[in-house]
Amino acid sequence: MEITQILFWFLAALALFGAIGVVASKNPIYSVLYLIIVFFAISGHYILMNAQFLAIVNIIVYAGAIMVLFLFVIMLMNLNTETEPVKNVYMKMAGIVSGLTFMIVLVAALSHSDTQNIIMRPGTSVGLIENLGKALFNTYVVPFEISSVLFLSAMIGAIVIGKKDKTEKDIAG
Numbered sequence: 001m002e003i004t005q006i007l008f009w010f011l012a013a014l015a016l017f018g019a020i021g022v023v024a025s026k027n028p029i030y031s032v033l034y035l036i037i038v039f040f041a042i043s044g045h046y047i048l049m050n051a052q053f054l055a056i057v058n059i060i061v062y063a064g065a066i067m068v069l070f071l072f073v074i075m076l077m078n079l080n081t082e083t084e085p086v087k088n089v090y091m092k093m094a095g096i097v098s099g100l101t102f103m104i105v106l107v108a109a110l111s112h113s114d115t116q117n118i119i120m121r122p123g124t125s126v127g128l129i130e131n132l133g134k135a136l137f138n139t140y141v142v143p144f145e146i147s148s149v150l151f152l153s154a155m156i157g158a159i160v161i162g163k164k165d166k167t168e169k170d171i172a173g
Helices: 003-024 028-048 052-077 089-111 129-139 141-162 168-172
Strands: none
Touching: 003 028, 028 052, 052 129, 129 141
16 A cells, blocks of 8 residues: 555545534534644645645635634634524434435445546646646636636625715714
8 A cells, every 4th residue: 555545545534534523513613623624634635636736725725814714703703502502303304314315426426437537646747836827827817817806896895895884973973
């Protein structure tokens, strides 16, 4: 067994452990910490696929910034287990049935996939930032620019929604 296969299975087990911990944990802070473990395991998978840029971006953006934001929001909300409503038994059963159905569909779809084209060989240039930049700015330049305009309009919309209107009551008081 090669070292890459051992690392793959270790990271897969770590990601599954973290994902189960996210769902099974009663404390929301522990759920966020388990999610950080999942993000690090996914970054390890990116490195195994020779996609170092995606691994670093995943660690910086998701495991860093987004998880700090999640922790801040959870601590700001002050979630207590006493105030959590009791879930109906039928809702739990519906969640279990839908989760198992999704797992069956996913396993059926992946069992018919071709795995030979998915495996990245070491020493190839697949996943390097140079190829990503060439594809992004040559082949996909128009969708890239459209998405940047979309992000700009979303930022402007967030500022407009968050801006407090100055009414006569605010000016007087």
